[in-house]
Structures are given as structure tokens and as C-alpha cells.
Amino acid sequence: MSHSPLIKQLIESLRCLPGVGAKSAQRMAYHLLERDRNGARKLSHALFQAAEQVGHCSSCRILTEAEQCDICRSPKRDRQILCVVESPSDVYAIEQSGTYSGTYFVLMGHLSPLDGIGPQDLHLDILKQRVMQESIDEVILATNATVEGEATAHYIVEMLKPQGVKITRIAQGVPLGGELEYIDGSTLGLAFSGRKELD
Amino acid sequence: MNTVPDRIKLDYKTAVVLHHYNYQDNSLIVNFFVQELGKLSAVARGVKNSKKGRYALLQPFQKLTISLSGKGDLLTLTQVEALLQADSEKWNLKGKSLYCAYYINELLLNLLPAHTDCSAIFNLYHEVLKLLSSHIDDSDQDNFHYEIPLRLFELKLLEFLGYSLNLTVDQSSGEKVSADRQYYYQLDVGPSLQQNIQAQALLISGQTLLNMAQSRFNDQKTLHESKQLLKWAISQHLNKPLKSRELFKQLYANK
Numbered sequence: 001m002s003h004s005p006l007i008k009q010l011i012e013s014l015r016c017l018p019g020v021g022a023k024s025a026q027r028m029a030y031h032l033l034e035r036d037r038n039g040a041r042k043l044s045h046a047l048f049q050a051a052e053q054v055g056h057c058s059s060c061r062i063l064t065e066a067e068q069c070d071i072c073r074s075p076k077r078d079r080q081i082l083c084v085v086e087s088p089s090d091v092y093a094i095e096q097s098g099t100y101s102g103t104y105f106v107l108m109g110h111l112s113p114l115d116g117i118g119p120q121d122l123h124l125d126i127l128k129q130r131v132m133q134e135s136i137d138e139v140i141l142a143t144n145a146t147v148e149g150e151a152t153a154h155y156i157v158e159m160l161k162p163q164g165v166k167i168t169r170i171a172q173g174v175p176l177g178g179e180l181e182y183i184d185g186s187t188l189g190l191a192f193s194g195r196k197e198l199d
Numbered sequence: 200m201n202t203v204p205d206r207i208k209l210d211y212k213t214a215v216v217l218h219h220y221n222y223q224d225n226s227l228i229v230n231f232f233v234q235e236l237g238k239l240s241a242v243a244r245g246v247k248n249s250k251k252g253r254y255a256l257l258q259p260f261q262k263l264t265i266s267l268s269g270k271g272d273l274l275t276l277t278q279v280e281a282l283l284q285a286d287s288e289k290w291n292l293k294g295k296s297l298y299c300a301y302y303i304n305e306l307l308l309n310l311l312p313a314h315t316d317c318s319a320i321f322n323l324y325h326e327v328l329k330l331l332s333s334h335i336d337d338s339d340q341d342n343f344h345y346e347i348p349l350r351l352f353e354l355k356l357l358e359f360l361g362y363s364l365n366l367t368v369d370q371s372s373g374e375k376v377s378a379d380r381q382y383y384y385q386l387d388v389g390p391s392l393q394q395n396i397q398a399q400a401l402l403i404s405g406q407t408l409l410n411m412a413q414s415r416f417n418d419q420k421t422l423h424e425s426k427q428l429l430k431w432a433i434s435q436h437l438n439k440p441l442k443s444r445e446l447f448k449q450l451y452a453n454k
């Protein structure tokens with residue numbers, strides 16, 4: 001049996017989701033059409049709105065539809081400390097650990113010297129500008145404990161050195177190859193309190 | 200004559216990770232430098248969700264024993280573990296050393312043959328990364344610690360690949376290169392006292408050529424001139440500019 005054009009289009013579109021192959025895409029499509037039309041309409045509306053309106057926070061680069069995200073706008077955050085992480089899930093993990101009250105800068109990836117992913121792709125110019133313009137005392141580098149995370153941290157250190165800001169790197173308790181989002185809250189708390197100053 | 204290659208099964212080979220990239224949702228494609236076999240690529244399935252730390256093992260510069268099977272250009276990784284090694288053998292690549300090591304990996308990714316015994320260059324690779332690891336203080340003003348291992352590796356890699364440079368014989372006169380003369384170096388032939396205006400040539404001192412012939416890169420002039428010659432020679436064998444070099448330039452542009 002072949003699907004009608006609209007159903008076929010839906011199945012093919014669902015396959016853009018991670019972990020979704022032809023079989024599960026078909027199951028999802030039929031579920032939505034047979035059992036949950038209302039859910040389908042809601043999903044389509046939510047997807048459309050998010051895809052059209054969500055962009056990056058102008059100061060930390062995290063995803064948001066506002067000019068600035070909640071964390072950056074919050075009067076409770078300590079604006080003298082800035083923590084640099086690779087992904088939004090890292091922000092989530094650190095927030096969960098409850099050990100940090102400063103602001104963030106989210107790279108949305110890491111440098112990858114052999115793939116040509118460079119400082120422009122991570123918008124490091126925005127990071128540099130923030131350090132130059134805001135009164136930031138300390139930049140905490142919380143990139144992953146991977147080789148790429150190390151390469152990225154080193155680049156940022158070299159870039160920010162002339163600004164004379166204190167730069168620290170979280171290290172303790174983060175195993176080699178460790179990605180922040182997979183590390184539990186207490187380990188992450190230790191990693192923060194045990195951060196080392198880089199020179 | 201093209202024949203379909205037989206199924207390959209390789210067990211417990213010593214290897215280093217040159218590069219990896221994401222493949223499908225949870226897998227990686229890993230480019231390995233296998234001691235006895237050169238560059239081989241394999242899919243490592245499901246490693247991104249693995250709690251066994253296999254993802255960490257498959258990062259660049261990890262020394263491993265691996266088993267591979269399959270056929271064609273893309274094999275499947277069937278076993279991987281960290282190579283047991285003494286602390287003194289462990290690499291500690293940080294800062295500039297790490298960027299230099301990335302450059303070396305990119306050279307190998309582009310130039311290393313497959314299914315060829317590459318033990319000689321594999322051993323040199325280990326020596327060079329060890330040298331780079333021994334120096335992790337970026338504030339040091341001199342560049343010897345980074346430049347010497349890099350030049351040595353480039354020179355030996357060209358030799359290994361069969362692209363040895365003629366460093367000792369003046370190609371127009373047949374005389375030995377003399378330390379106190381300046382030579383016009385043409386890539387395919389070598390040094391000459393006479394300039395051939397039709398051919399592209401690099402002006403280089405006889406002393407530098409003789410130092411290179413003995414793998415001696417101990418002074419700034421030799422380092423500087425040999426860098427130009429080796430960069431030119433290597434570029435002849437690359438299809439595209441090296442990305443790690445671009446990033447390195449951006450990083451140290453003001454230094």
C-alpha cells in the first residue's frame with residue numbers, strides 16, 4: 001500500500017527528528033491522524049511558531065524568542081561572573097546543580113580544527129565584546145573535558161588574555177571525555193568550587 | 200584491474216585516533232592511524248550513548264588497541280580499549296601543543312596511505328607528540344619547542360611517502376651543496392646556484408639545506424627557511440588548504 005501524498009509528506013518530515021526512522025515516522029503519523037487530531041494541530045502550531053520566532057539571546061546566545069533570555073534579564077544574577085559552556089543542555093545541568101548564580105555564554109558547539117569550525121561559528125566576537133563592555137571580573141570556562149573542549153578553552157584564553165580578566169577553568173571531577181550534561185549535580189558543584197585560574 | 204576486496208578482519212591492532220565525526224544519531228566515524236596498516240576509517244556504532252566511556256576513548260590523540268571488520272573503505276569497529284602505557288609515555292597536549300598536534304593529524308588524514316605498513320611514521324608520530332607534550336608553557340617566547348618537532352615530522356613524512364627532497368646536490372653542476380652559498384630551490388629537482396627564470400624557485404641557504412639533510416633544526420634561520428620549503432613541498436600533495444593551519448593563524452595572529 002502506498003501512502004497518499006500528504007501522508008507521505010508527513011512521514012518524510014517526521015524523519016528529520018533524531019532517532020526516527022521510516023517505521024517510527026509512519027507510526028507517529030498514523031497515531032496523530034487516527035487518534036489525536038487535536039494534538040496534531042497543537043504540534044503543528046507550536047512547531048510553526050517556534051521555528052518562526054525562536055532565535056538567539058543577544059547576550060548569551062541561548063535559544064529564546066525574546067531579545068534576551070530569562071537568565072540574562074534576571075536582576076538576581078551576578079553579572080560579574082560569566083560562565084562559557086558548549087550547549088544549552090550544559091546551562092540546564094549547571095542550573096539544576098544550584099551552585100552558580102552568574103550569567104552564561106553558550107557557544108552552541110566547540111571549535112573543531114579539522115572540520116573548519118572556527119571562532120566565527122561560535123560567535124566568539126560577541127563573547128569578546130561582552131568582556132570588553134560589561135564589568136565582568138571572572139570568566140569560567142566550562143567547555144567539555146574533551147579534546148575539542150580543551151582546544152576551544154585555549155582559544156578563548158588567548159582571545160581574552162589581553163582584556164586582563166580573570167579566567168578560570170572547571171576541572172576537578174570532570175572525567176576525560178566527560179560532557180557536562182552527563183555529570184551529576186554534586187560533581188558539577190565540586191567542579192565549580194574547585195575551578196583553577198589559568199594564566 | 201579492480202576486484203572486490205575481501206572481507207577484512209583485524210584483531211587487536213595498535214592505533215591512534217586522528218579524527219572523528221558524528222554519524223547518524225549515536226555513532227561516530229573514526230579515522231584511525233593503525234601502526235601496521237596506515238589510515239583506516241570505521242563506524243563506531245552507538246558509542247555516543249555508551250556509558251562505558253567508549254566515546255571518550257575515540258577522541259583524537261587516544262592510543263588504543265582496536266579490532267575492525269568489514270570490507271571496502273568504511274569498516275566497523277568491533278572492539279576498542281585504551282593502550283596500557285607508562286605515565287612517561289602519556290601525552291599531555293595543551294594549548295599551542297594541542298594545536299600543533301591537530302595540524303599533524305590533519306597532515307596524516309590527507310597524506311597517509313591505507314593498507315600500508317606505516318610503522319616508521321607511526322613511531323615518529325609518537326616521538327613528536329611526546330616532544331610537543333613536554334612543553335606546555337605557552338608564555339615561553341621562543342618557538343623552538345613547537346617548530347622543531349613539526350619540521351622534523353614534515354621532512355620525514357615526505358621521505359616516507361616517497362617525496363624526498365634533494366638537499367645535498369646542486370642539480371645544475373652536480374657538485375655538493377656548499378654551506379656558504381645561496382641556492383635557488385626548484386621542487387622537482389632540487390637546489391641550483393643558477394636561477395632558471397622559467398621555473399618557480401625558493402631562495403634558500405646551503406647551510407639550511409645541509410642542516411635539513413641531517414634533520415638538524417636547531418637555529419632560527421634553519422627553522423624559518425625550512426618551514427617555507429617544507430610548506431611548499433607539502434602543498435604539492437594536498438588537494439585543499441589545511442584547516443588547522445588557518446585556525447592556528449587566527450589564534451596566534453597577533454603574536
Ligand SMILES: [Zn+2]
Pocket residue numbers: 057058059060061062068069070071072073
Ligand atoms: Zn541570555
